[in-house]
Amino acid sequence: MMPWGFLGQRDLLAIEEMDRPDADPERLSRTYARFPVINALLSGWHRQYRLHIRPILVRSGSASMLDVGCGGGDVARSMSRWAAKDGFRLHVTAIDPDDRAFRFASTARAVDGVTYRQAHSAELVSEGLRFDVVISNHILHHLDPAQLAGVLHDSELLTGDVALHNDLKRSNAAYVLFMAGFWPLGLGSYICGDGLVSIRRSYTARELGSVAPPGWQVEANGPWHIALVYRRDHQTEGDPGRSGV
Structure with missing residues (x-):
């Protein structure tokens, strides 16, 4: 034990x-x-859609979203499908700097309203782009302190309403249960081994709160995840001088 x-x-x-x-x-x-199986079962994105994104769509009928570090693009596609099912239009730009992720996402089954780019968030800041919503899934634990600060600052500049970074919450229980429950998905893939590494690298809520800049709040997202959330209507415009990654 x-x-x-x-x-x-x-x-x-x-x-x-x-x-x-x-x-x-x-x-x-x-x-x-x-990844779609893992995210559907564990990541709590439909809950986050209902809490944070659907209210924006209700107000305006349509919205734009940026998915930072999209990986295979499944979260972006799910968001677009949920919005369409609710009768709204969600335009999602999904970015990842890794050419392997970009190629996979780009060749996945097309979903109306979702486009992919191989890019860093800082590139979109330099282009002067703005989105109603900025999200990411499972990227925070990958970043060193400078990269984390850069992505969060970029998110502040890129969002017009809310930024939401969802990540794993480190615990012994999460580690043991993931190892016991998801080893079949690890056969022939990196799912199980890398999932356990991700948990080991991830934050607790207290740790994430201690490194979050002013204006960001840590919120629970089910038993296995925490979200770092920034709401534009609670803030004043920040200093645009810092560069992201």
Whole structure:
């Protein structure tokens, strides 16, 4: 049995296999293809859609969204489908700097209103773009402190309404249950091994709150996730001088 302190601190030295430049292309493709199952079961995005995004659509009938670090693009596609089912139009731009993720997302089954770009958030800031909503899924634990600060600052500049970064919440229970429940999805992919590394690298709510800049709030998102949220109507315009990643 693992001691309670097993995940007492973030494991900043652990590296996910799919992040390595020499990751096996077939295993990587299977990993992207299986992300929709993981996100549908665990990530709580439909709840976040109802709480944060649908109210914007109700007010205006349509909205724009930026998905930062979109991976295989499944969250972006789900958001567009949920909005369409509710009778709204959600235009989603999904970006990822990794050419492998971009290629996979671009060749996935097309969903009306979703477009993909290989780009960093800072590039969109430099283009002067603005979106009603900025989101990300499972990227915060990948970032070093400078990158985290950059992405959050970029999000402040890019959003016209709300920015929402959803990530794993580190705990022994999450680690054990993920290992026990999702090992079948790990066969032939990086899902299980990298998922466990992700949990080891992720924050607790208190840790994330301690590194969040002013104006950002940590909110619970089910038992396994936490969200870092920024609401434009609660803020004043920030200093645009800092650069993101």
